[in-house]
Amino acid sequence: MTWVATSTSKAAVTDPMQQRPTRIVVDLGALAGNLDAIRAHVEVPVMAILKANAYGHGLVPVARHLQAHGVAQIGVAFVEEGIALRRAGIDVPVLVLGGILGRQAQQLIAHDLEITVSSLDKLRQVEEAAQALGRKAVIHLKIDTGMERIGVHSYSCGPLIEAAAASRWCVLKGVYSHLACADDPDSPMTALQVERFQEACAHFTRIGAPMPIRHLANSGGVLHAPETWLDMVRPGILLYGVLPDPAARASVPVRPALSLLSQVVYFKVVRAGHPVSYGATWAPAQDTRVVTIPIGYGDGWPRALSNNGEVLVRGQRRPIVGRICMDQFMVDLGPDGTAYNGDDVVLIGTQDGQAIRIEDVAQRAGTIAYEILTRLNERIPREYVGASGPG
Structure with missing residues (x-):
């Protein structure tokens, strides 16, 4: 699903929840x-x-x-x-x-x-x-x-x-x-x-x-x-719009209603051998570019995705590196990758023809899609788009 921006009122601009870079978009x-x-x-x-x-x-x-x-x-x-x-x-x-x-x-x-x-x-x-x-x-x-x-x-x-x-x-x-x-x-x-x-x-x-x-x-x-x-x-x-099990047959044409998005809030070059995040569980083999994303397990994003998950940045799949923190995690762009503060990051959804499905996230986290969805808590603001016709 492609994110569709909603109009922002003057009042919304002053609402801290509306200013948070991380948001759920519901179609x-x-x-x-x-x-x-x-x-x-x-x-x-x-x-x-x-x-x-x-x-x-x-x-x-x-x-x-x-x-x-x-x-x-x-x-x-x-x-x-x-x-x-x-x-x-x-x-x-x-x-x-x-x-x-x-x-x-x-x-x-x-x-x-x-x-x-x-x-x-x-x-x-x-x-x-x-x-x-x-x-x-x-x-x-x-x-x-x-x-x-x-x-x-x-x-x-x-x-x-x-x-x-x-x-x-x-x-x-x-x-x-x-x-x-x-x-x-x-x-x-x-x-x-x-x-x-x-x-x-x-x-x-x-x-x-x-x-x-x-x-x-x-x-x-x-x-x-x-x-x-x-x-x-x-x-x-x-x-x-989510199948109940990987073995389920898609006999009804449904489509996902939820996207989970964030933005880059920090960019740095990490030198070879310098570990990233708690526990020092990952370090790059060569100098690399790492960005920080402001969402973590305190929002319901699974810690099991540490050194395991992926996100989309500028339409490319990029790995989550180091342990996911309570409020943020880091992503490796590689030695030549580019991103700027404010760039959109897709955790669930689509970007430039690439997709990360909720089922993919659940499989990597070793759980079921139900748990991923229901753990996304109220700390994440929600936007609603696509209302037309009877709804």
């Missing part, structure tokens, strides 16, 4: 296009997963744009994320996917957040909170089909389904599970989980209760398993 047009591509692929409503600050893209701005673009539902992990959306004026349905404690139930109901109910005990707690407030709670039942994280086991879910269907204080809107291995198109685990989920849902028919909205597919399910699409899908990382 809202790419997000909307990815949502459209997923909807066209599955032909069922989409619950956009916005947990962990919308995978590092910015919770509220992303939610506002997707709401304007007609997203059916939003999913978050925690009650505080849901409350932040409501306070920002987001009024589409919001499901809190994570496990809850009884003391949180009233907050969920008061802010019109849909609640994951994963046991009979949780159901009773939600019912008590709803009765105390004098308003019904909207709930989704969580069935554990193989994650062993939260949810009632599929083989013992009957009593919970019966109690939820008969509840006076709960509106049973949905029933769902989570796929453990759908990122791998060849994993037999997905078929097993589908079978277990179907058996659990059959209990609604057996007791003569209406079938709630069934949702099962995460990003891997959207890409690889049409049998998981059911009544709604829950794409997370795919919505942001």
